[in-house]
Amino acid sequence: MNSYDEWDCANIIHRETVERPVMLKSLGATMAQVTHRLRVDVLPSEMGRYDRAQHVARRAARHRRVKTVVGLSVSFVVMVGVFSSAFHELMDREGRSYSWATSVYWTLTTMTTLGFGDITFESDAGRLFSVVVLLSGSAFLLVMLPFVFIQFVFIPWMDERDRRRAPRALPAATSGHMILTSLGPVEADLIEKADQAEVPYVVIVEDVDHAGRLHDEGRTVMVGALDDPRTYHNARVAEAAMVVATQNDQINTNIAFTVREIAPNVDIVASANSPASVDILDLRCSARPRRASARRWRLERSDSVGRAM
16 A cells, blocks of 8 residues: 555545544534424424323313213202102192202102101002102212212312322422432442432332322332433432433433433433444533533443443
């Protein structure tokens, strides 16, 4: 190889060395733009996909409950009206006359099994009618009363308890905390060290049931979509000490870009498998004033990973 070829190879190597960071930066900027466009297209309203689905499901369930109660109430009114009319007819056959208010009174006391005994039939047809009213009222109330209690007392109480077990936002006074995006051996080791250092933490979980189970295990959890910026606003990421992203490379990159748009100075620790993801995350996560702090967190996390494995 002559001197010209050596110079040409050296020039190519130098140019590749110079252009590689530029290409990665351009790729990072492109990914940020694509992520922003996708987020705008997928979330056109102020609510995220998960919150919107939950809102629609709750509204549909409430509509079904109200519709069922209205149907039961109409059935009850019809039954009272029919039984009161039959009461008038049977009493007329026995040669007695009562007002409509009295007929409704008798029907209600019989259907609710109170049966004061102040008004009774003397004929067999009247007594048989009383038994029919009694059984019909008892069966109807055994269906209606538990349904109303369960749908309008018990289920709302359970929903409120689940909401408290899995909140969607941290208290306004929360600061200096660590935000985790999954829970595994590495995160468990980090949580243990955070508890020892009295550093608050929160685990972001997308599934409400899973969040409830983690809450029952003593974990601090919050419900939210990992690709929704409002989740990190609710997690008070601007006041957080660190965000730990240990999902797959695509999700971790999305988390890093989302968090960096909201909180430019927060430390981000992310795992990556491919070299390209490492370069992109390093460019995105390290472009901030507190680089020394980020190195310290990375070293501490590496030590935690080693002990957890």
